[in-house]
Amino acid sequence: MDIEHQPLQERIEHFKDVLRRSGLKATHQRLEIFREAGKSEEHPDAEAIFKAVRARIPTISLDTVYRTLWLFVDLGLLSALGPPRQRVRFDANMTPHHHFFCRKCSRMLDFYSTEFDRLIIPMNAKALGKVEAAQVEIRGLCSRCSA
Ligand SMILES: [Zn+2]
Numbered sequence: 001m002d003i004e005h006q007p008l009q010e011r012i013e014h015f016k017d018v019l020r021r022s023g024l025k026a027t028h029q030r031l032e033i034f035r036e037a038g039k040s041e042e043h044p045d046a047e048a049i050f051k052a053v054r055a056r057i058p059t060i061s062l063d064t065v066y067r068t069l070w071l072f073v074d075l076g077l078l079s080a081l082g083p084p085r086q087r088v089r090f091d092a093n094m095t096p097h098h099h100f101f102c103r104k105c106s107r108m109l110d111f112y113s114t115e116f117d118r119l120i121i122p123m124n125a126k127a128l129g130k131v132e133a134a135q136v137e138i139r140g141l142c143s144r145c146s147a
């Protein structure tokens with residue numbers, strides 16, 4: 001789809017690498033959770049990841065999936081998108097990008113923009129704390145829903 005978009009196999013190699021460097025094991029369970037988060041362009045939430053992983057690992061719990069996803073966020077393997085926390089979505093696309101959020105079907109679509117990557121952070125945002133990243137979220141009706 002997008003040329004900037006990193007293939008799943010590359011993401012998984014990177015995943016194994018990061019875990020190894022952090023002294024963590026790339027267990028089957030962790031790998032399945034990451035694969036589920038990483039293969040989708042839909043920015044799945046924990047519930048959706050849980051349901052998909054449970055089809056292959058029936059003994060897994062939602063709590064484990066949550067803890068594992070937050071571990072991946074801490075390791076810089078995923079980003080967590082926006083509040084509210086209970087419906088937080090996870091994004092395995094770590095290339096700088098922006099989002100189009102469809103208010104009807106709740107899909108969150110990635111897009112790339114070098115202009116938005118260079119956004120100037122306003123002083124009053126900087127006054128609120130140390131800025132680490134900035135991402136643009138556009139809301140509207142996706143082409144599927146507006147057709
Ligand atoms: Zn839509």
Ligand SMILES: [Zn+2]
Pocket residue numbers: 043091093097098099109110
């Ligand atoms: Zn994204």
